[in-house]
Amino acid sequence: MQNFEFHNPTRIVFGQQTIGKLAGLLPESARVLILLGGGSARANGTLDEVKTALGQRHVQEFSGIEPNPSFETLMRAVEQVRRDKLDFLLAVGGGSVIDGTKFVAAAVPFEGDPWTIMETHGRNVRSALPFGSILTLPATGSEMNNGGVVTRRSIQAKLAFSSAHTFPQFSILDPTVTYTLPPRQVANGVVDAFVHVVEQYLTYPVHARVQDRFAEGLLQSLIETGPEALARPEDYDARANLMWIATLALNGLIGAGVPQDWSTHMIGHELTALHGIDHARTLAIVLPASLRVRRESKRGKLLQYAERVWHVTEGSEDERIERAIASTRAFFEDMGMGTRLADYQLGAEAIDPIVTQLEAHGMTGLGEHRDVTLATSRRILETAL
C-alpha cells in the first residue's frame, strides 16, 4: 500500500424529505446565493422546496450555469456576490453547478485575477466562501470532493482545480429529486461513476486489499443498480443506491494509497471538446479500447477485475481478460450508449485532430505508469473505431 492522506469534511445528509434539513445547516443570518443550471430545479419544484427551507434568510438566485461551466458565466456570479455582500453559496444541481460554485467560492475573496486559480490548479487559493449543495444528478461526485473543472470559452481552455478550502460544508442527497431526470442523464451518471472507479482501481496491484474490495463493491453495485435505475425511475432503492455509489466513487476514499490512471478521462475530454459528445459517452468509447491496448501493463488487475467483478474464472488468462472487456462494453451498451467512434459518426479521419489536441495540452505521458504516449493514445483511438 502506498502512503496517503485522507481528509473529507463534507457532511452528507442523505434520504427522502431531507431538503427541509437545510434550515439547520446554514447560519440564520446567512445571505445566500442559490446557483442553478438550466432550469430543471425550477421546473420540478426542488427550487421551491429549497427556498421554503431557507425561511426568512436573504436569498438571491443565479441561473444559467452551463454543462462544462464557463469562467465567463461564473465571473458574473462572483460580481453579484461581491456587489450584494452575499456570504453563503448554495449549489442546486449536478456536477457542473457544484463545480462552478466551488470556483465562485474561491474567486470571491481572491485578490488578483481569478483565472490564475485555474492556471495554478487551485494552489494559490487561501480561502473560500462557505457553500453547500443540493444534488440533483448522481454522476460526478463533486458533492463530496474539493475539485472542479472550469472552461474559459474565449481561449478554449478547460482546466481542473482543487483546494483544501473547496469542500462543500454539506451536501443534501435526496434520491427522490432524481425521479424526473431524463434517462440519458441517468445512463451518463452510471457510466461516469463506473469509470471513476476504474481509473482508481484498474492499474497494478499494490496489496491494498480494502481499496480493491471497495472499488469492486462499487462496480458490482453499479452493474446491479444501473439497469434498475433506468428501467424504473421511481424505484427509491435503485435511485438511492445510484446516488450513494456515485458519491463514493470519487470522494477520495478508494483512491487513497493506490496508483491512479485517468488517461481515459484525458482522451475523452478531447472528444467532448472537438465533437461535443457527452462526457460519459466519451468514456464509454475510450475505456474498452484502452483496456485492450494496455492489457499487458494492466494484466494483474485485469485478471482480478474479471474474476471479482464479472465472475469470469474459466479459460486462459487472455480469454478471461477479453471476456471482462467485452462485459464492460456490453454494460455500457445496455446503458444505451455507443462504445465505438462509429456510433458517433466518427471515422479514422477524426483521430489526427484528437492526437494533435492531446499534444497541445501536454498529454504525452498519461496513465499510472506515464507510458500512454501520443502513439499509444492513437492506438487506443484506432481500436475504438
Add this chain to the structure above:
Amino acid sequence: MQNFEFHNPTRIVFGQQTIGKLAGLLPESARVLILLGGGSARANGTLDEVKTALGQRHVQEFSGIEPNPSFETLMRAVEQVRRDKLDFLLAVGGGSVIDGTKFVAAAVPFEGDPWTIMETHGRNVRSALPFGSILTLPATGSEMNNGGVVTRRSIQAKLAFSSAHTFPQFSILDPTVTYTLPPRQVANGVVDAFVHVVEQYLTYPVHARVQDRFAEGLLQSLIETGPEALARPEDYDARANLMWIATLALNGLIGAGVPQDWSTHMIGHELTALHGIDHARTLAIVLPASLRVRRESKRGKLLQYAERVWHVTEGSEDERIERAIASTRAFFEDMGMGTRLADYQLGAEAIDPIVTQLEAHGMTGLGEHRDVTLATSRRILETAL
C-alpha cells in the same frame, strides 16, 4: 436504504515514516499534553519520535491511562491541562488512550461536573480542546470516530459517549509501529474489527448495496490479512491492511443508512466486567452463539454472509447458515482465542450473574429489532457454554 447523516472530519495520515508529519499538523504555538498508556510507546521509541517531531513546542506527558480508561485517572489529566494551561492533546496509543483523550478534551472546558458528560452520553458537550492521535494498536477505530468509553471505578459504571466535538483533528497511522505488538493484541484487534463490521452488517436487508459490499469487503480482507499479520509481524502490507481495515470498520461509513445490532458488544461487556476477559475474546464467545440463537430473524443476511464472505453456496439454507457460523468460529480460533465459556473456565453457574448485570444495566431489549430480551441473552450464553 434508511436515511442517514455522515460526517467525519478526521484527517488520516497513513504510511511509513509519517510521524514526522506531526510538525505540520499542530500550531507552532501549541502547548501540548501527550497522553500515554502503559509504557510501550516509551519502550519502542515511538514517544521519542513524537517528541522530536514536536520540535520546540512546550510539551508535557501524562502516562498510565489504563485499558478501559478510568474517570479517576483521566480527571488527573484534566487537572494538569487546566493547571498548566495546555491547549492541544496528543494521544499516543491504542483505543483506550484515544478514548480517554476524547474525554479529557471535552472535560477541560466543561463547566460543572465532568461525570455528567458520561451520564448524558455526551449530549451536554458544547466544545472540546483540539486533539490528534498517533495510533499504535489497530482495533477499536477510535482514531477516526467521535466516541469513547470511560469507566468510573468507584461506582463500577462503564459508559459510552460521543459528540460532534470529539473527532480527532488528525490521526497518524504508521503500520511499522505495530511490528512490536504482542501477538495477543494483534489477534484481539483482528477479532474486534471483525465484530465491529458484523454488528453493522449482519442484521436484515434494507437494499443498501454499497454498505453491504463494503462490509463484506472488510470481512474478506480481515480473513485474508489476520493470519498474515499474526504469522509475520514485519510484513508491512499485512500490518498496513489491518490498520486501515480496523479504522474503516468503525468510522461511521458502513453503518450509515443500515440497521445496527451491537448486542454482542453489550453481552460481552458484562463478561469483561465480571471476569476480566479481554474485550475481543468476549466477542469471540458471544457472536457465534448469538448467530445460532437468532438465525431466524437474521436469515436473509446470514445467507448473504455465507455466500459472499465464506463462499458457501451448496446445501440447504440451514446447512449454509450453519457452515457460515462454523467458519466464523474457526476464524476466531485460528486467531488463537477460545470461542466458548469453557475455554475461560466458566460454566453454567456463570450465566445467572451475567443476566443479572444485563438487567441492572437496562439491557433488556438489545439488537436491531430490540428483541434480544434477557431470556434470549440467557439462551445465547447457554449456547456458548
